Amino acid sequence: MQERAEATRQAVLAAAAVLFEQHGYAGTSISDVARRSGYTSGAIYFHFGSKEGLAASVFEAHxxxxxxxxxxxxxxxxxxxxxxxxxxxxxxxxxxxxxxxxxxxxxxxxxxxxxxxxxxxxxxxxxxxxxxxxxxxxxxxxxxxxxxxxxxxxxxxxxxxxxxxxxxxxxxxxxxxxxxxxxxxxxxxxxxxxxxxxxxxxxxxxxxxxx
Structure with a gap:
């Protein structure tokens, strides 16, 4: 279960990174990340809490x-x-x-x-x-x-x-x-x-x- 959750986090981070790099923070939405990653917006909110939480996680990964x-x-x-x-x-x-x-x-x-x-x-x-x-x-x-x-x-x-x-x-x-x-x-x-x-x-x- 923990491995699955970590795999989800990494897949969402990778998708978000592509979008943030291409479109910036303001130009990227949670729904954009959901479409690119294949995970629901709910799953993204569950793991990262908010768009700013997702951005902070990408920044920390950097x-x-x-x-x-x-x-x-x-x-x-x-x-x-x-x-x-x-x-x-x-x-x-x-x-x-x-x-x-x-x-x-x-x-x-x-x-x-x-x-x-x-x-x-x-x-x-x-x-x-x-x-x-x-x-x-x-x-x-x-x-x-x-x-x-x-x-x-x-x-x-x-x-x-x-x-x-x-x-x-x-x-x-x-x-x-x-x-x-x-x-x-x-x-x-x-x-x-x-x-x-x-x-x-x-x-x-x-x-x-x-x-």
């Missing part, structure tokens, strides 16, 4: 994708900045290919119009990047004058800004190249011994190995 990736990339061997760049490329692929992530991103952009308490975006990423930069400093990889907190905010702002522009221009089809271009500008200022192309090449190798 956030739930990141701990696995962060753990994978922080536990790898090799230079810390290589792993930070590799993590950013892996996240870029999720934003391009994972509908839950894409839906969560759109809901985040529309959060002021959603009458539900949603997790605060970006804060977790800023903390993660700052921690990785501190590890890079300890490893002798980081330019000594780098303020890791400020650098983390710049990196996260640049990363998500790159996604916004890529989404608007080409539906993120070339987002990995856009993120690569971002790092080519940032790495010379971050690395103790600047070698942005070498760092990106090693990060791509790690990315291929992590698939």
């Amino acid at each position: 956030f739930g994708e990141w701990p696995r990736l962060v753990e994978t990339w922080t536990s790898l061997d090799g230079p810390v900045l290589d792993r930070l760049v590799g993590l950013s490329l892996a996240v870029a692929r999720e934003f391009r290919d994972n509908v839950i992530v894409r839906a969560g991103n759109r809901l985040s952009n529309e959060s002021k119009s959603i009458p539900a308490e949603l997790p605060q975006p970006f804060v977790g990423w800023i903390e993660t990047v700052a921690q990785l930069l501190e590890s890079a400093r300890e490893n002798g990889e980081l330019a000594p004058e780098t303020d890791t907190e400020r650098a983390a905010r710049v990196i996260v702002a640049g990363f998500f800004g790159t996604h916004t522009v890529s989404d608007a221009l080409d539906d993120r089809r070339h987002v990995e190249q856009a993120v690569t271009d971002l790092w080519l500008f940032l790495l010379p200022a971050l690395q103790a011994a600047p070698d942005p192309h070498g760092c990106l090449d090693r990060a791509r190798t790690l990315l291929g190995q992590s698939l």
